[in-house]
Amino acid sequence: MRGTTVSSPGLLLLLLAPRQADSEPQLPRASSSRQLADCRAGSASGSQQLFPAPGERFRRHPVGTAVLILLLLVLVLALGAAVAVLAGKGGAAAWAVLGCPRDWIGYNGVCYYFSRDFSTWEQGQERCSELGASLAIAKDEEAMDLLSRLCGNFGYWLGLRRRGERLHWGDGSSYSSRVPVLDNSECVYLADERFKSGNCSSERPYVCSKAQAPL
Template structure:
């Protein structure tokens, strides 16, 4: 009986029909196709996130740029693109919102003023000590008519009729003023001298026009 039992057990074992272990049967087998699908999905997801972050960064940068331009303080005077709208004409010198023409020929005071008027300017008006010092540097040993004149016994006036405020000393007893390396002097208006014309530069004129339009509103 014992041998028969052993033989049966051997036959069953040899047939390969032994039942699997219960613990092994309980363990689920993961489908291979799902693993392969996850492996392909993960890189695509990462790539999509990169594109999304890049787009968000670009939009943020554009918004910041727009805000910066909106709050930027406007320039008091826009740049003047040469040569169409240059600040000063050719052969004129620009300084502190004015353009100066320094003549090489000599004329009397009246003829000098007429020449300046023909260019849209006038004989030079000097507003500050700083402007006076700047012009003195151009005089050297020459005398240059400026826009200051007077009737005998009357006050000095500029070409536009504004009365001179005596902020500078005018030497001499003449009725027309000129500038030299020492400052301001005067002589007879018929004396031939070089002369200085001046006018506002393009930026100063544009600023004045803008202010006038705003005040008119």
């Protein structure tokens, strides 16, 4: 059988066109791939510059980061003290404060401890002494207001006692507040946001106080 002869020039070009296309190098396509890769690399580099990793940010600004952490810590402690004061009406809820032992409440440089056990006034003084403290002394109105809020309805012994006709704190200083002390008994306790006096041999919970340790 003889081969077929193609005499039409147009048909000949159509048959040869795919082979010529396959034989040509694909330069434009390779160039486009390189451009796309360069673009992605550039975008990644720009993102790293705009949004550095946390570790890289700390290495660049160590002092600023440390100051920010310290400020946040102080803010948390301040909020904790505020919550303890505002929410303390329900009882002597303990709040951890730097410079005060565990289960003590710190305020204005003084640590306070609200007992869970009951004792006479003298026994409360002895137990506070074992903790390196004394029955609570609250000479200013801010301290009195704090203790009133935290004591709630319970009657807590304070470090205030009648000596003769006058009331004296445990450190020997005279009671000079305008806040009245109800009744004329010897030992003073705090209940219902009022100072009251009662028999020293009665058993009540007690409040201890001592200076806050330096930080």
